[in-house]
Amino acid sequence: MTDFKKELNPLQYKAVIHPDGPLLIVAGAGSGKTRVLTYRIAHLTTRNISPSRILAVTFTNKAAGEMAKRVDKLVNAYVPVSTFHSFCLRVLRKENDRLPYADNFVVYDKSDQLTLIKDCMRRLNVSDKHTKPKMFANEFNHAKNKLITAGKFAEKINDYKKEVVANVYKEYEAALLKANAMDFDDLIMQCVLLFQNNSDILEKYQNKFDHMLIDEFQDTNFAQYTLAKLLVDKHKNICVVGDPDQSIYKFRGADIRNILDFEHDFKGADLITLEQNYRSTATVLNVANDIISNNKNRKEKKLWTENEEGEQICVYKAMDEHDEAEFVINHIREQMSGNPELSLNDIVVFHRIHALTRVFEDHFRRARMPHVILGDVGFYNRREIRDIVAYLRVIANQADDVNFKRIINTPHRGIGSTTQETLARYARSCNITLFEAAENAESVSNLSKAAQRKIVKFMQLIKGFCNAKSKLTTTELVKKVIDDINYIEKVCSSNDLQDRTRIENIKELISAAAEYDNTSEDEIPSIEGFLHEVALSSDIDNWNESEESVTLMTIHNAKGLEFPVVYIIGMEENLFPHYNSSDDPTDIEEERRLCYVGMTRAKKRLSLSCAYHRTVFGQRKVREPSRFLSEIPDEFIEVRISEHRDSFGAEEVPPVPKSKKSQNAKGGYSAGQRVVHSHFGNGKIESVTGKGDSARLTIQFDSLPNPKVLVAQYAKLRSLK
DNA sequence: CAGTCGACTATTTTT
DNA sequence: TAGTCGACTG
Numbered sequence: 222m223t224d225f226k227k228e229l230n231p232l233q234y235k236a237v238i239h240p241d242g243p244l245l246i247v248a249g250a251g252s253g254k255t256r257v258l259t260y261r262i263a264h265l266t267t268r269n270i271s272p273s274r275i276l277a278v279t280f281t282n283k284a285a286g287e288m289a290k291r292v293d294k295l296v297n298a299y300v301p302v303s304t305f306h307s308f309c310l311r312v313l314r315k316e317n318d319r320l321p322y323a324d325n326f327v328v329y330d331k332s333d334q335l336t337l338i339k340d341c342m343r344r345l346n347v348s349d350k351h352t353k354p355k356m357f358a359n360e361f362n363h364a365k366n367k368l369i370t371a372g373k374f375a376e377k378i379n380d381y382k383k384e385v386v387a388n389v390y391k392e393y394e395a396a397l398l399k400a401n402a403m404d405f406d407d408l409i410m411q412c413v414l415l416f417q418n419n420s421d422i423l424e425k426y427q428n429k430f431d432h433m434l435i436d437e438f439q440d441t442n443f444a445q446y447t448l449a450k451l452l453v454d455k456h457k458n459i460c461v462v463g464d465p466d467q468s469i470y471k472f473r474g475a476d477i478r479n480i481l482d483f484e485h486d487f488k489g490a491d492l493i494t495l496e497q498n499y500r501s502t503a504t505v506l507n508v509a510n511d512i513i514s515n516n517k518n519r520k521e522k523k524l525w526t527e528n529e530e531g532e533q534i535c536v537y538k539a540m541d542e543h544d545e546a547e548f549v550i551n552h553i554r555e556q557m558s559g560n561p562e563l564s565l566n567d568i569v570v571f572h573r574i575h576a577l578t579r580v581f582e583d584h585f586r587r588a589r590m591p592h593v594i595l596g597d598v599g600f601y602n603r604r605e606i607r608d609i610v611a612y613l614r615v616i617a618n619q620a621d622d623v624n625f626k627r628i629i630n631t632p633h634r635g636i637g638s639t640t641q642e643t644l645a646r647y648a649r650s651c652n653i654t655l656f657e658a659a660e661n662a663e664s665v666s667n668l669s670k671a672a673q674r675k676i677v678k679f680m681q682l683i684k685g686f687c688n689a690k691s692k693l694t695t696t697e698l699v700k701k702v703i704d705d706i707n708y709i710e711k712v713c714s715s716n717d718l719q720d721r722t723r724i725e726n727i728k729e730l731i732s733a734a735a736e737y738d739n740t741s742e743d744e745i746p747s748i749e750g751f752l753h754e755v756a757l758s759s760d761i762d763n764w765n766e767s768e769e770s771v772t773l774m775t776i777h778n779a780k781g782l783e784f785p786v787v788y789i790i791g792m793e794e795n796l797f798p799h800y801n802s803s804d805d806p807t808d809i810e811e812e813r814r815l816c817y818v819g820m821t822r823a824k825k826r827l828s829l830s831c832a833y834h835r836t837v838f839g840q841r842k843v844r845e846p847s848r849f850l851s852e853i854p855d856e857f858i859e860v861r862i863s864e865h866r867d868s869f870g871a872e873e874v875p876p877v878p879k880s881k882k883s884q885n886a887k888g889g890y891s892a893g894q895r896v897v898h899s900h901f902g903n904g905k906i907e908s909v910t911g912k913g914d915s916a917r918l919t920i921q922f923d924s925l926p927n928p929k930v931l932v933a934q935y936a937k938l939r940s941l942k
Numbered sequence: 943c944a945g946t947c948g949a950c951t952a953t954t955t956t957t
Numbered sequence: 958t959a960g961t962c963g964a965c966t967g
Contacts, residue, residue, distance in 0.1 A: 281956095470956075473956060579959095639943085756957095758957095761956095799953090840958085
């Protein structure tokens with residue numbers, strides 16, 4: 222049995238063995254927050270509290286899985302750990318008969334949501350000229366995070382814009398219900414509504430759990446906090462862990478007041494503050510402390526450490542983003558060769574926005590440095606995966622109009638937009654789903670005989686799947702769908718790289734289904750269960766941290782992680798802090814917290830970089846170093862300046878050697894000329910538009926199937942003879 | 943009906 | 958720059 226006292230410091234131990242009642246643990250970065258939570262859960266089980274009577278909630282599925290594993294290791298007990306979303310989904314499925322949704326409801330992700338919103342806008346004749354679908358999505362999400370339903374929203378309209386939003390919101394909610402689908406934020410809101418409207422069910426869950434524990438409490442939103450308050454209302458055995466300085470999800474409705482008000486909401490709550498950092502070197506910690514102390518709106522807290530001073534922070538001022546990438550690669554090599562203990566998976570590159578990874582990926586690939594990029598177009602957002610999953614969704618839930626529309630002509634089967642619109646109009650006039658309309662295709666007089674035939678054939682296919690559903694495992698069904706619709710042959714049969722990766726991805730989807738069939742905690746694995754898992758899975762959940770490669774990810778993804786070597790790139794004004802945050806002081810403070818989170822991930826070595834030039838929206842712009850850089854005292858940093866330039870802010874030295882530059886200046890490119898490109902190799906210029914540096918060259922490279930258009934200034938071409 | 947071409951717009955961050 | 962959307966043509 223674990224000796225809890227021996228493995229924890231006195232404050233951590235106090236938190237772990239704290240008896241019943243509300244407990245707030247304010248835990249600074251690297252102070253052993255997860256450790257405390259894990260040990261506390263483990264400790265509860267030793268107090269004869271059954272694992273199933275503990276409700277533990279973390280921020281990601283990955284963190285949840287890891288915590289469950291660690292508890293198991295400590296006390297040999299399996300305590301299920303959830304995210305708010307997965308917990309709510311489980312409740313909603315279980316208590317389905319109290320909901321207006323049928324039990325096979327699906328979860329809509331962001332892009333399903335946008336499609337549906339566009340539909341609603343079209344139906345209400347709302348132009349997307351000034352009110353973008355995304356804007357509506359944001360409004361709805363925020364409303365749901367505050368538990369404001371469409372009905373409530375409509376009650377407090379004060380201007381025209383709100384009125385439009387209210388109308389679309391109403392239409393959207395109705396459409397969701399009709400499609401038997403919930404969006405992400407519904408999972409929480411519907412669960413809260415369920416509890417609020419059904420006291421017997423609420424009571425059941427209040428009695429089911431003796432203790433509730435919440436990780437990353439600073440990033441909970443109003444709906445989540447309300448849910449927690451409801452659940453623990455009887456026994457008040459709630460333990461929350463968080464750090465206000467690490468609250469970085471305001472855009473998702475996270476409300477820092479949750480943690481600041483906790484002691485007020487739960488009278489008699491105990492507070493334990495953990496301030497000793499075990500993770501980082503003193504230098505890293507000092508720098509992070511200095512940065513965060515610039516936030517005005519914050520509770521004073523100073524982390525300290527007994528760790529060694531460590532090396533200085535490296536700040537690299539690059540010429541441009543290419544130079545920045547080269548620096549990171551070279552620096553990584555330097556670190557690796559001087560340190561045999563170090564492995565590539567000890568190294569991470571953080572960025573504020575995904576767009577920065579493009580250039581890095583290029584350079585990493587060319588340098589043959591193994592790397593993994595998290596996020597951006599995640600696995601389940603790839604077209605081929607979405608296509609197949611759309612079939613599964615319709616098979617599971619025939620009311621799903623959004624996905625029905627997606628699959629009716631994918632792969633092409635001659636059911637074009639005219640036919641689809643006729644079908645949709647028919648469905649609307651009869652107030653039935655597209656699926657039902659398609660079933661009656663033959664009685665829709667506006668459809669041509671040919672169109673009817675094609676729809677009937679398609680419906681036979683789909684109904685075949687629906688009938689097969691109960692007889693097959695998830696894996697078998699996925700395979701059957703892919704085979705029967707001939708997806709690979711019809712959509713990705715060429716031999717180019719893109720199609721080959723598509724096929725790889727499809728294989729991976731089959732593996733994912735197999736994995737679900739084999740390891741799911743669902744009593745009976747089902748296509749619905751698989752779809753729910755898919756809907757709630759995130760990039761970080763699928764990240765394999767033991768792979769021998771450098772990881773690139775956003776700082777938002779880095780929450781709760783730590784790495785020996787950390788790079789933060791793009792430390793420039795309007796990028797970090799981000800442009801959209803630069804005029805609002807509260808937003809700037811959130812950006813600063815984000816910076817703080819990034820820095821405090823580093824155990825040994827932290828490097829920051831910015832570029833003097835960067836191509837933004839395809840245009841080369843002069844950049845200014847981030848204000849955060851100037852918030853670091855000089856004594857902690859070692860500044861390195863790009864060799865391509867003498868001093869920062871001095872006259873720019875051209876990135877390409879003089880000879881090439883002068884050729885550009887002469888406007889020396891002309892059609893028919895043979896050239897060499899560093900990337901694509903030999904090619905022939907087919908045409909030239911414009912002149913000088915901004916000339917656009919259409920070049921047919923020998924290595925590529927199609928011509929490419931490059932801008933002379935950036936193309937870095939060398940003329941042949 | 944499907945594929946191509948040009949115009950346009952976009953970058954926060956995610957369960 | 959690159960990805961998406963709509964118009965146009967075969």
